[in-house]
Amino acid sequence: MGKRKKTYVDDQTNFVFSPESVCQASYQEVQEALVRYRLAVKKNKQTDIWLRLCQTLEQEFGGSVLTFIESFDNDVVKIRHYMQVEVKGYFSYLSEKKLCNYWLFLLNQYVKVKLKNVSKIEIAADTHIIKASKKLGLINKEQLTSSQVQDIVIKAWSDLLKNVGDNPIDFQTPVWLWARDGFPTIVAEG
Structure with a gap:
């Protein structure tokens, strides 16, 4: 069982998935719940981030991720713009390119809401995706070491799949x- 699920099924830790409950708990209670199953590894930094996210959701959207999504007409582009441009500080870590796109992907996959503009969810260009992009020839050695490598990788995947009908995030x-x-070498069966 994964760390998120362990945290969720444990009656002593699952409160961290309720912004209202997080806002009512002490810092220490939130931190202990986040680190029990290693949902948070950097305990102070990630506890601070978790608290800020929960406070934002609670104060601005009644503690509901669904209300948050609906506030932006379920539109990926509007949600991402709000998080990354309008109020970036309120979504600190979650507003970063890699995590924001991955979070939108998770919302689309696991939350019972129909998102608009799913094709605009970009590949979450982390270290593994960047290395794979180089291995696949989507970026070159110079681009690999560029300070703009995330943007370069996102554009490369977008360009590659533009007329194919697949979304970059589907390859995540x-x-x-x-x-x-x-x-590892991929061997086709058949």
């Missing part, structure tokens, strides 16, 4: 796993 999990596992 298999490409990430392939890179994390050291790029």
